Amino acid sequence: MKIGLLAGTLTLILGLQGCSKTDTNTQVRHEDAASASAESSVAQQPSAEQAYLTLVDDYFKDYLKLEPLYATFVGVNDYNDQFGGDLTEAYLKARHELNQHYFDQVRKIDYRQLPEALQLSYDMFSxxxxxxxxDETYPARFMPMNQFYSTVITMIQLGSGESAQPFKTVTDYDNWESRVDGFIGWIALSQQRMNEGIASKVxxxxxxxxRIIPQLEAQLVATPTExxxxxxxxxxxxxxSEQDKQTLTSQYxxxxxxxxxxxxAQLRDYFxxxxxxxxxxxDGWxxxxxxxxxxxxxxxxHTTTKMPxxxxxxxxxxxxxxIRSEMDKVRQQVGFQGDLKAFFASLSSEPQYFFADRQGLIDGYMQLKDKIxxxxxxxxxxxxxxxxxxxxVESFREQSAAGASYESPAVDGSRxxxxxxxxFNLKAQPxxxxxxxxxHEAAPGHHFQIAIKQELTGVPEFQRFSGYTAFExxxxxxxxxxxxxMGLFSDPYQYFGKLSDEMLRAxxxxxxxxxxxxxxxxxxxxQYMKDNSPMAESDIIAEVERYMAIPGQALxxxxxxxxxLALRARAEAALGDKFDIKAFHDEILTSGSLPLAVMEKKIDRWIAKTQA
Structure with a gap:
């Protein structure tokens, strides 16, 4: 605006030197109009906040088009008939262009002009x-499957009717059939990519x-109805209607x-x-x-850090x-006669520490849910x-699945x-x-963090559904x-269980x-894990093979x-009596999943505001 007015003033002064009174009035009207036009043009430009929100909204829509399976999981059903092309050259090119375009565009937005909450969002997005x-500079496409996580497992879960894929209308059933056709194409393409991996030693x-072969064999039933x-x-x-049922039954x-x-079957034979x-x-990367x-x-x-x-x-x-030292204190507290290794062996084998049947284990967790x-x-x-x-865990994957896991609720609240x-192995579930x-898996762990994130309002859509393993x-x-x-570990054996799980993460x-x-x-x-924990050997083997399949995630x-914990200690030291545990947890949970550096920035701002 200032530039427009200055230009108009200079023009006016120069024009006055050689014009009549009438010409002068006309010139003034022209310059006033030019100034007003300049001001209007500036006013029409979107603010940094508007520009950012539009950009990330456009990104999220474009990403859902590119990743139709993901769209289904976040409750957007516009692409339920599509599988996507995550191994095709066209897909790889489109993914690169998507990320490069939005990375370039977000850097054009003036970060300083954004409100504080959107600065955090901007940090996440960029x-x-x-x-x-x-990530795309490394050839992950050459290893499109593993025993712990794969598109095949995802499609089995979706196809069961008990996951995110809806089966409420005839169109839903037709959509799934179309999606399966895309999956069949993916199966063929995955073998081409793995052949490229063989040639590249990847x-x-x-x-x-x-481990993959029996997972596939478990799907090769004698008849479609099985x-x-x-x-x-x-x-x-x-x-x-009966007609719809007959038609869909025949189609399926x-x-x-x-x-x-x-x-x-062909994929099984290939492996x-x-x-x-x-x-x-x-065994390692x-x-x-x-x-x-x-x-x-x-x-x-996975850690959202650059730690070597x-x-x-x-x-x-x-x-x-x-943690071993803490474990030994528990051994002494309960009066166990023997060393820590013997204590591990006792806790891993004596019948009183385990349920006799599967339903008893499930019922035990339901009772614990009420207590927590x-x-x-x-x-x-x-x-x-x-x-x-x-x-x-479903029977088809129980032999290789982790001891426990969490699946987020439906975004629309329907599940x-x-x-x-x-x-599968009750001796692995003490x-x-x-x-x-x-x-860890339910409340207040994954269930709180993920469900609250999905339920957020007033934040960009991508922020509700992004996830960072280190944060979560x-x-x-x-x-x-x-x-x-919370007083939930007053029983020394349950406290030992807490130490045992912490030992696993260490x-x-x-x-x-x-x-x-x-x-x-x-x-x-x-052997290292057997020496340092009471975990069942079957659990240890599954854990180690999981690390082999998805490197870095376990870190x-x-x-x-x-x-x-470090941020909480920092807040407690800085705030003293002003520290409120509920408020601290609100700060952690109510912006979605954050890279650790972004989370640290948010907590430092909260500390400064609370002090003020």
């Missing part, structure tokens, strides 16, 4: 785009391939029997007859081309030593509207969160480990620590970095917890 651009460890993909046909909505039998099962022989003998640099990037991505993996390894060794819920209001203002249920318990596991797992591990203050720092940066073998990693738990 961080995400930057990390995505770095392949899975042999033992992980051996398939888990037939489940929606067995649960038609009541308002479907053909789809499953003539297209899907043959494709899955069994081609890929297994080409799998690598090494360092056995891959450029593997050490790739692993450091994975560690950076060697430093993380040393932190892990220190934490293992500290009664004390939560003393520590939280912000609590999720959505509830959660306790369910056993609660799910706290999954693996009931009674003394139940309190800490429930705190760090919060869940912090929730275990919080159980001490060992992960050592074992994950050991496998991928220090040349440890699978057997060496298993995020302890790194995130230590950061939250």
């Amino acid at each position: 961080y995400d785009r930057d990390m995505a651009l770095i 392949v899975l460890p042999r033992v992980l391939v051996e 398939s888990i993909f037939y489940s929606p046909i067995k649960a038609f909505p009541e308002d479907f 039998q053909k789809m499953i029997g003539e297209r899907l099962l043959p494709a899955l 069994k007859n081609t890929y297994l022989a080409e799998a690598r003998a090494t 360092s056995g891959l081309p450029n593997g050490k640099a790739w692993y450091q990037q994975l560690a950076n991505s 993996v060697d430093e993380i390894h040393q932190i892990g060794l220190g934490e293992v030593s500290r 819920n009664r004390v939560l209001p003393k520590y939280f203002n912000a609590m999720p509207k959505a509830d959660y249920v306790v369910k056993p 609660p969160g799910v706290f999954y318990i693996n009931t 009674k003394w480990g139940m309190t800490t596991l429930s705190l 797992e760090g919060w869940a591990l912090y929730s275990e620590y919080l159980g001490i203050e 060992m992960r720092l050592v074992v994950d970095t050991g496998l991928h940066a220090k040349g440890w073998s699978r057997e060496q990693a298993i 995020s738990y302890k790194v995130g917890q230590l950061k939250i």
Whole structure:
């Protein structure tokens, strides 16, 4: 505006030197109009806040188009008939262009002009785009599957009718059939990508391939009606006509029997007859081309830090030593005669520490849910509207799944969160480990953090659905620590369970970095965990193979917890009597999942405001 007025004034002065009174009046009117036009143009320009909100909204819409499976999981059903092309060249090009475009655009926005809440959001958004651009420089597409997580497992869960894919209308059923056709194309393309991986020496460890084969074989049933993909046909909505039921039944039998099962059988045969022989003998990422640099990037991505993996390894060794000392104090407290290793053996084998049947384990967790819920209001203002249920892990994946996990509730509130318990091996689910596991996976751990995030209002959509492992797992591990203050560990055996789970997260720092940066073998990693915890051997094996499949993810738990504890200690020291635990938890939980550096910035601002 100032530039426009100055230009008009100079023109007016120059014009007055050689014009009549009439000309002068005309000139003034022209200059006034020019000035008004300049002011109007400036006024029409969007503010930094408007520009940012429009940008991230456009990004989220574009991302959902690119990732239709993700769209379904966040409750956007516009693309339920599409599978996506996450292994095609066109997809890889579109993903790069999406991230590069929005990374370039967000940097054009004046950060200083944004309100404080959107500055945090801006930090998240630009961080995400930057990390995505770095991630795509590594050839993850050559290993599109593992035994712990894969598109195949996701599609099985969706196809069961008990996950995010809706089966409420005839159109829903038709959408799923179309999506399955896309999945069948993905199955074929995944083998092409794995063949490229074989040529590039970017392949899975042999033992992980051996775990994938039975997972696929479990889907190869004799008839379509036995398939888990037939489940929606067995649960038609009541308002479907008989004609609709007959038509869909026929379509699904053909789809499953003539297209899907043959494709899955062919994928099983590929792993069994081609890929297994080409799998690598090494267990860690360092056995891959450029593997050490790739692993450091994975560690950076999962922890949202730039901590060198060697430093993380040393932190892990220190934490293992500290927790072992605490465990030995419990051994002495309960009067156990024998050393810590013998105490581990006792807790891992004596019948009184385990349930006799699967339903007893599930019922035990439901009772624990009620106990924890009664004390939560003393520590939280912000609590999720959505509830959660306790369910056993599905039979098709129970042999290789983790001991427990959490699935977020439906965004529209139609489905609660799910706290999954693996009931396959009851000796891997000791009674003394139940309190800490429930705190971590359910309330106030993953259920609080994820459900509250989804229920946020007044924040960009991407922020409600973005996730950072260090924040989410760090919060869940912090929730275990919080159980001490809640009075939930008065039983020394339950407190030992808390220490045992914390030991698992400390060992992960050592074992994950050991496998991928220090040349440890699978057997060496298993032995380290057996020496330092009472975990069942089946659980230890599943854990180690999980680290082999998704490097760096296991680092995020302890790194995130230590950061939250450090920020809480900083706030308590700075605020003294002004420190409010509920307010602190509100600050952590009510902006969504954050990179650790962004979370630290938010807490420091909160401390300064509270002091003022």
